[in-house]
Amino acid sequence: MTDLTWLQTVLVVILLLCVLVGTLPVVNTGLQFLALPLHAFRNHYGKAAPYHPNVAVIIPAWNEGAVIGPAIERLLQLEYPAERLRIFVVDDASTDDTPAVVAAKSAAHPGRVVHLRREKGGEGKAHTLNHGLDVVLADPWTEAVLIMDADVIFARDSLRKLSRHLADEKVGAVTAYIAEGSRDRNYLTRFIAIEYVIGQLSARRVQNVGGAIACLAGGAQLHSRANLEAIGGRIPTGTLAEDTMTTFEGQLRGRRMVFEPHAVVLAEEPRTIDSLWKQRLRWARGNVQLTSIYKKLWFRPSPDHNLGSFSFGLAWFTILLLPAFMLLAAAGMLALLLLHSDIAEFVFRFMWIAAACIYIFSMLYSVQLDPRIGRQSWREAIMFPGLGALILMAIAIFPWLFESALLALGLPVTDQARITWAVIFYLWGPISMLGIWLARAVEPLPGGRFFAGLLLYICGYGSLLCAITVDSYIKEWRRADASWIKTEKIGRVDS
Amino acid sequence: MTAAPSHESEVEEIAADARRERRLVPQALLSLAVVVVIVIVRELLLR
Numbered sequence: 001m002t003d004l005t006w007l008q009t010v011l012v013v014i015l016l017l018c019v020l021v022g023t024l025p026v027v028n029t030g031l032q033f034l035a036l037p038l039h040a041f042r043n044h045y046g047k048a049a050p051y052h053p054n055v056a057v058i059i060p061a062w063n064e065g066a067v068i069g070p071a072i073e074r075l076l077q078l079e080y081p082a083e084r085l086r087i088f089v090v091d092d093a094s095t096d097d098t099p100a101v102v103a104a105k106s107a108a109h110p111g112r113v114v115h116l117r118r119e120k121g122g123e124g125k126a127h128t129l130n131h132g133l134d135v136v137l138a139d140p141w142t143e144a145v146l147i148m149d150a151d152v153i154f155a156r157d158s159l160r161k162l163s164r165h166l167a168d169e170k171v172g173a174v175t176a177y178i179a180e181g182s183r184d185r186n187y188l189t190r191f192i193a194i195e196y197v198i199g200q201l202s203a204r205r206v207q208n209v210g211g212a213i214a215c216l217a218g219g220a221q222l223h224s225r226a227n228l229e230a231i232g233g234r235i236p237t238g239t240l241a242e243d244t245m246t247t248f249e250g251q252l253r254g255r256r257m258v259f260e261p262h263a264v265v266l267a268e269e270p271r272t273i274d275s276l277w278k279q280r281l282r283w284a285r286g287n288v289q290l291t292s293i294y295k296k297l298w299f300r301p302s303p304d305h306n307l308g309s310f311s312f313g314l315a316w317f318t319i320l321l322l323p324a325f326m327l328l329a330a331a332g333m334l335a336l337l338l339l340h341s342d343i344a345e346f347v348f349r350f351m352w353i354a355a356a357c358i359y360i361f362s363m364l365y366s367v368q369l370d371p372r373i374g375r376q377s378w379r380e381a382i383m384f385p386g387l388g389a390l391i392l393m394a395i396a397i398f399p400w401l402f403e404s405a406l407l408a409l410g411l412p413v414t415d416q417a418r419i420t421w422a423v424i425f426y427l428w429g430p431i432s433m434l435g436i437w438l439a440r441a442v443e444p445l446p447g448g449r450f451f452a453g454l455l456l457y458i459c460g461y462g463s464l465l466c467a468i469t470v471d472s473y474i475k476e477w478r479r480a481d482a483s484w485i486k487t488e489k490i491g492r493v494d495s
Numbered sequence: 496m497t498a499a500p501s502h503e504s505e506v507e508e509i510a511a512d513a514r515r516e517r518r519l520v521p522q523a524l525l526s527l528a529v530v531v532v533i534v535i536v537r538e539l540l541l542r
Contacts, residue, residue, distance in 0.1 A: 037523040045513035050505035079499050157508075160499055164509060205519075262512045357530050364526035397537050 004340065011339060015332045019347055022329025023354070028318040030358040031311075032206050033365055039205040044165055044258045051167035052080060053143035055159065055222070056136035057087045060128035062121060064150035065097040067268070071150055072105045072113060080159045086141075087113045089150075090132040093121025125218070126235040126242040137233050142225055147235075149219040153181065153266045161263035162222040172227030172255025173247070174263075175213070176220035177201060179373065181266025187453050188276060190377040191461045192269045194366060194384055201369040202362075203315070204259035212306035213257035214316065218243040220265040227255050239293070241286020248294060251305045273440050273452050277468055284472035287320055322462075323470045326429040333426035341419070348425065352396030359385055359393065386460025388428055395425070429466075432459035436467040 004012065057075060061068050068089065075087055087109075089102045102115040118131055129147060136142045144166060146159065154176075162174040177200050180193035200217070207213045221243070231249040235242050247257055270276040291298075298316070300308040318325065329351075336344035363381045367374030374381070383390070395402045402421075406413050424431070439455035442448040456464060474480075499505070 033523075033526075037519045040517045040519045043513065043516055045509055045516070048509050050502050050509075052499060081499055160505065161508075161512070164505070262515065357534065360533065361526045361530045364529055365522055368522040368525070397533075398540070 008339060012336065012343060015336045015339070016347065018332035019329050019336070019351065022325045022327075022332060023351055024314070025318040025322050025325050026351075026355050026358055028315055029362055030354075032203055032315070033358070033362045035206045035209060036202055036365065038209045042209045043205075044168070044171070044208065044256075047168040047171075048164040049167040050160075051163050052084050052160070053163060053166060053224075054084050054141050055080070055086070055144045055146050055163065056132075056139075056142045057085065057146040057148060058129060058132035058136065059087065059089045059148055059150050060092060060125050060132070061089050061094060061098050061102070061150045062092040062128070063094045063096040063098060065094070065101055067151040068098055069101045069105065071148075071152065072102070074153050074156075076109060076112070077156060078154060078159050079156045080163075082112070085112070085159075086136075088116055088132050088136060089114070090116045090118065090128050092118050092123075092128045124237065124242075126237040129235045129242075130237070133228065133233060133235065137225070137228065144222055144224055145228055146220070146222045147218070148221075148265075149267065151268050152178070152219045154220070155264040155266075158220070158263040158265055159222070161260050162220075165258045165260060166222065166224050168256075169224075169226075170256050171224070171258055172230070172250040172253075173216055173221055173223040174258045174260050175204070175216040175222075176263035176265045177259075177261050178217045178219045178265050178267050179370065180269045182268050182271075185376065186271050187380065187456070188271055188273065189269050190380040191384070191456070192276070193373045193377045194381050195461060195465075197366045197370050197373050198362065200259070201261055202366065205261060207312075207315075208259050210306055210309060210311050211256070212251065212309060212312045213247055213259060214312075215241075215244040216247045216257060217265075219267050220263070221246075223250075224255075227253075230255065239286055239289045240282045241290050244286060244290055245293070248290070248297075248307060251307055252297075254304050272449070273436075273443050273456065273464070276464075277440060277471070280465065280468045281472055281475065284469050285476055288472055288476045291316075291320055320469070323433065323466045323473075326433070326466060330427050330429050334423065337419070337422055337426060341422070344422065344426070348422070349396045349399065352392050355385075355389075356393035356397055380461075383457050384461050386432060386456075386463060387458045388432055389460055392425055392428060429463070432463035433467045433470065435459035436464045439464075440467075 059068070059071065072087060072089070075085070078085065091098055091102060099115065099117065102113070105113045106115045116132060116135060118128065121128070133145065136145055144163065146162075148154075158176055162176060165171050165174045178196060180189050180196060182189050185193075204213065227250050230253045231246065236245040236249065239245050251257055270279055297308055299310060299313045302308050306312060333344060333348060336347060363384065367378060367381050403413050406417075411417070435455050436459050439452040439459070443452035500508070
């Protein structure tokens with residue numbers, strides 16, 4: 001730094017801070033996995049006890065004829081006292097054979113399977129759930145309510161494993177581990193399976209440790225009656241993230257939410273980038289909306305709940321602002337390159353070595369958390385950051401490899417070439433997001449699915465989520481139509 | 496519908512799940528050990 005003027009030195013420090021802030025998502029991932037072992041000692045099992053409340057199951061259903069039958073059958077096979085379980089299917093004006101399937105189940109199991117029909121549908125999941133809640137909460141029999149999706153398949157012991165936490169009256173709701181369970185998996189469902197291990201078995205355990213849960217899985221959430229009544233007996237409407245808002249509202253009223261990693265629920269997940277995009281765009285826009293709704297909550301610790309804690313805020317905003325962090329780091333690196341290429345190279349190497357260590361640690365840990373998913377999706381675990389990022393990690397760890405490879409390929413190794421490559425490397429984050437946008441664009445074309453998959457393996461699954469988050473900013477800014485778009489499910493999960 | 500197991504079985508199941516959570520520690524140590532080995536190998540190769 002001896003050849004820098006004081007102004008350049010100040011600029012370098014500012015740029016280094018930009019890069020540091022830009023790497024917060026990677027740092028947060030590292031902290032998350034480092035905190036994960038704490039769940040071995042700080043969990044809710046000490047206060048759990050065998051407990052079988054009267055459970056009203058609410059299944060919102062719109063054109064779920066292909067999946068609703070097996071889901072009901074599985075519920076009837078759960079290891080749970082039969083007299084303590086009633087199933088209410090809220091048929092949201094379905095136009096397929098959903099009414100007939102549910103009517104048949106209702107006739108076969110009178111009093112245990114109830115068909116609730118909404119003649120006017122299409123208002124969204126929250127409205128459909130509220131129709132069911134009005135019915136079940138009007139009956140004093142109901143002591144707990146299980147909200148689930150029509151396509152999920154519960155493991156036989158899962159409801160018991162959820163309800164045992166409600167033995168502690170301070171617990172308002174419990175959520176299960178939603179695992180990808182399609183029998184004919186494709187590359188995308190295998191990526192999603194790994195994402196769910198990271199996002200649930202790791203992140204939600206850490207949230208258990210921190211005492212603040214970000215979101216009860218929409219596919220399997222068991223609420224105590226008291227919790228639902230405390231939030232007005234209704235699922236909040238007017239947002240695309242009704243599950244997250246319900247989770248927040250319960251905690252703001254002083255109730256604890258628990259993630260139960262050993263209650264497993266299998267779900268069918270999107271098989272194309274476009275359908276995944278639509279699903280996640282809904283979630284991402286919902287999170288943007290909630291960030292604004294709860295603007296007075298963030299980073300303001302409270303004695304009543306932990307949603308205002310620094311760690312929870314950091315985790316929330318590193319996901320919400322992931323694209324902004326990525327762009328900030330790229331811009332900072334590019335400016336550093338122009339100002340002092342040696343410093344830029346050192347920072348690049350340090351950043352990517354740190355990223356490589358966190359990636360190896362987190363992926364090795366993840367495949368152990370759910371060995372079934374680990375066996376099925378180990379390739380996607382390796383390729384999770386994308387081939388491009390893996391190459392950058394390898395270059396950072398073994399720098400001589402890159403120049404050797406260039407020489408072997410007969411490419412020039414001049415200062416100009418080094419600068420050109422550096423620009424590409426530093427801008428890899430934004431480039432990979434554009435690659436994902438391209439993947440979505442080519443997917444519907446003939447042979448497009450192959451190229452879309454190829455682009456996903458090159459650019460990485462994180463870039464896909466990042467690109468969707470950017471789209472959510474744009475859609476929210478434009479106040480685009482926020483109608484609830486259902487993800488198509490056709491019954492690929494075996495019961 | 497399958498009947499729920501006995502109270503004692505469920506108590507034991509809760510204890511077993513709590514014990515399974517203890518596996519998080521060796522799993523973390525194993526993952527960390529691999530990272531440390533890679534870092535050491537890198538340092539040895541750089542010399």
